[in-house]
Amino acid sequence: MEYEKILARITSGLTGNSEKDVPYLREQADIYKSHELSKDILRAIGRLLYDTLPEEQKVPVASDFYKDGKRIDVLYDEVRYLVSTKQYQKATVMMDSLIRFCEDFLEADQENDYFSFKNMFQAYLYQHFFKPTKNFKPAPYDFSDMYIIRGFLYMQEHNMKAAIQALNQAVRCNPVNLYAYFQLAEAHKLTGDLDEYLNLTRQALSFATTKKEIARCYRNMGFYFIEKENYTDAVNMYHLSSDFEKNDAVASELFYISQKTGKKVEPPDQEAVLKTIQEHFIQVGASEPVLGIAAALGKKAFEDKQFDMARYCLGLVYDLSEDKEAKDLLDKIAQLN
Known part of the structure; x- marks a missing residue:
């Protein structure tokens, strides 16, 4: 196959010297970036590049290569691990690469906007609250949560202006992501802007x-x-x-x-x-739109035998309101699935 031949040719050019092999592999990536098999070829070059690097250089350069969308999920998991272990500097380098990728991918066109909704329920919430005039399509990864992490990393650096910019992007990527509002509110609180802190909290409460x-x-x-x-x-x-x-x-x-x-x-x-x-x-309590949309979507999902979505929506309704109809449907789901 052509893919195997190309990979064999690329591999044959490796010398075992990282100072020579890293520029060589980047050159090969540039050569094949428009090839019809570019997705698989660039992923393979990425693995070769990563294996070629000295250990102390692997984190930042691997993130640099992945910026074009190659296994972003793996890179994101690594960022979250680095944040959880307080390796903020490494996490920042990797996250900045993800952000560059996000900015390219999330650019709206004349007909479509792109959002990182976590499920269909959030998409319906967005439609209700924001009344969009353009079509919207799902982004391939949860870019909203990525921007939340970037905002958090800026906050660790006490760069509140940059943190607020990143967190505004988190809201932009998912306008009903409650935790984007919480983190953005926290950033405004730390700058002393209490009125915006309250305003963002009110918005979060509605979702x-x-x-x-x-x-x-x-x-x-x-x-x-x-x-x-x-x-x-x-x-x-x-x-x-x-x-x-x-x-x-x-x-x-x-x-x-x-x-x-x-x-x-x-x-x-x-x-x-x-x-x-x-x-x-x-x-007071959950907003009427949240309860109404969840109930309607839960019932429709139940009728369509989409039991995971039905369980999620109806469980939400019952937890917030103890609605008897929601409880009856949840009991039926438990028997059927």
Whole structure:
């Protein structure tokens, strides 16, 4: 086959000297980048290039080669590992290569936009909230989460301007990615822009699909009110958050409020919490669009025997609302699948 002949010819030119072989392999990649078998040829050259490098150079140069889309998923897994082990410098080099790839791939045209939705449910949420006028197509990888990591890495460098730019891109790649909003809100908080912190938290709340996410939004609001020295509303929001998720951070924040005010913090009654909600126009629980879209999509998926999607959507509805119809369908799915 032609592929084997080309690979044999390329391999025959290797000398075993990385100083000679690295430029040689890059030259071969450039020669074959437009070949009809370029996908397989460039992947093979990438493996050869990686094996040729000294150990201390493998991470950055491998990332440089993969920037044209060759096994981006493998590279992304490596970045996440480096971040989890706090090897931020190496992670940054690799992630920058991914970002360059993303920017090329995500460029919109006259008819289409490209997004990294995690599932069909998110695509429907996007349609409802943003009313797009152009078609949208899925990007091949979760570029939104990639930009979240890049934003995090900038934050580790205390480069908040660059972090905010990266996190805005995370939102752009998936406008209903709640965790992009959370991280972007955190970046604005660290710059002292509390109004934007609150604004982003409100947006995140409108897309929230779990009690844990809703609780985090309310804790964010509690923090905002503390910073504004509005301690009554802060207490009310922290207690409201506990109705959705118990979190150790709440006790710490309530203790801080007691220290600032010199008073013991008492649990608020329902009327006090309701007053805060009404005065600040705060959404209570999951939004109607989230519940409505999840219920409709879950039922349709059940009818079409797409049980994984049905289970996801109906489980979301039941967890947030204890809807009986959703529970009945979940029980039927358990029997059928």
